Amino acid sequence: DAGITQSPRHKVTETGTPVTLRCHQTENHRYMYWYRQDPGHGLRLIHYSYGVKDTDKGEVSDGYSVSRSKTEDFLLTLESATSSQTSVYFCAIRDDRGPQPQHFGDGTRLSIL
Amino acid sequence: GENVEQHPSTLSVQEGDSAVIKCTYSDSASNYFPWYKQELGKRPQLIIDIRSNVGEKKDQRIAVTLNKTAKHFSLHITETQPEDSAVYFCAATVYNQGGKLIFGQGTELSVKP
Numbered sequence: 001d002a003g004i005t006q007s008p009r010h011k012v013t014e015t016g017t018p019v020t021l022r023c024h025q026t027e028n029h030r031y032m033y034w035y036r037q038d039p040g041h042g043l044r045l046i047h048y049s050y051g052v053k054d055t056d057k058g059e060v061s062d063g064y065s066v067s068r069s070k071t072e073d074f075l076l077t078l079e080s081a082t083s084s085q086t087s088v089y090f091c092a093i094r095d096d097r098g099p100q101p102q103h104f105g106d107g108t109r110l111s112i113l
Numbered sequence: 114g115e116n117v118e119q120h121p122s123t124l125s126v127q128e129g130d131s132a133v134i135k136c137t138y139s140d141s142a143s144n145y146f147p148w149y150k151q152e153l154g155k156r157p158q159l160i161i162d163i164r165s166n167v168g169e170k171k172d173q174r175i176a177v178t179l180n181k182t183a184k185h186f187s188l189h190i191t192e193t194q195p196e197d198s199a200v201y202f203c204a205a206t207v208y209n210q211g212g213k214l215i216f217g218q219g220t221e222l223s224v225k226p
Contacts, residue, residue, distance in 0.1 A: 031212055042119075042202055042216040043157070050211060058213060059114075090156060092214075099145040099164050099208040104156040 003027050004105035006091050012111045019078040021108050023091030025071075031094040032074040033102060034058075034066065036087040043090065049074055050096075081112045115140040117205050119217025126193050127225055134220045136203035137185040145208040146186050148177060151200045151219075160201075161188070193224045 003026030013019055023032060033048040035058075045058030047066040055066050063085060065077045078085055088109050092102040116139040126132050138146075144165035149157035163170045163177045163186065170177050174193075179186040190197055200221050204214040 033213070035214075040218065042218045043214070044216070045213050048211060048213060056211065059215075094212055096212075099162075100212075101147045101159045101162055102212070102214060103159070104149075106156050 004091060004093055004103065006089075006105040006108050008108060009106065010109045012113065013081055014113055015082055016080050019081050019110065019112075021076045021089055021091075021110070023074045023076070023093075023105060025074075025093045027093055027095070028071060029093040030071075030096040031102075032068065033092040033094070034064075034074070034076045035090045035092065036060065036085075037090060037107075038087050046076065046089075083112050086110060086112045115143060115205055115207075115215040117203060117215050117217045119203050119220060121220060122218065123221045123223070125223045125225065128193060128195060130193055132190045132193050132197070132222055132224075134188045134201055134203070134222075135185060136187070136205075136217050137183075138205040138215075139184065140205070140207070141181075141184065142207050142210075143205040145206050145212075146177070146179060147204050147206075147214070148188050149202045149204065151202065153199075157202060190222075193222075195224050195226050198222055198224045 005024045034046040035043040044060045049055045049068040091105040094102045119136045147162040150160045151157045176189040200219045203217040
């Protein structure tokens with residue numbers, strides 16, 4: 001299994017509170033991604049990173065921000081959580097040598113009440 | 114942007130039968146097409162992938178075919194087993210432009226003993 005750790009694995013919080021999810025990798029891969037998974041929508045890209053301090057938006061980036069200060073860590077922040085952000089969040093990493101697959105972490109189940 | 118449509122949304126087969134899942138994509142620049150299997154409560158795991166310069170790829174009971182002209186690709190599982198029961202996702206990406214995956218909506222495959 002790819003060396004990806006997501007934390008926390010589960011979180012319940014209230015509307016309006018800030019939330020930060022962490023993705024940690026031990027593979028030294030350049031690319032890291034955050035997806036959300038909702039019933040009927042599959043997985044949708046939120047933000048991704050192509051290097052330290054290099055990030056870009058995905059399909060559903062509104063309400064989310066990211067940061068990558070070290071190769072191994074990619075943080076996803078919900079500045080003011082809303083109930084529509086209740087979801088399962090997956091981090092993925094990818095080697096940048098050619099067409100390589102993304103490997104996913106175990107996910108974070110986030111509930112916003 | 115890219116859009117990926119996946120059919121059917123649910124598929125039920127008898128053990129030993131074949132299963133076929135089809136996906137279409139909209140962006141002719143897409144050049145890498147992975148397939149993921151996701152068991153309940155688990156992370157998506159890569160089962161097979163194909164590059165745009167290849168028409169077909171096989172790995173034991175699993176095969177993927179790609180028709181670039183028609184912009185569709187399919188997953189074929191032969192001699193299905195109960196442990197093949199899961200949700201399957203297709204995806205498309207331009208791997209040398211960030212590798213952002215656009216996923217289909219998923220197919221829930223049920224293999225009945």
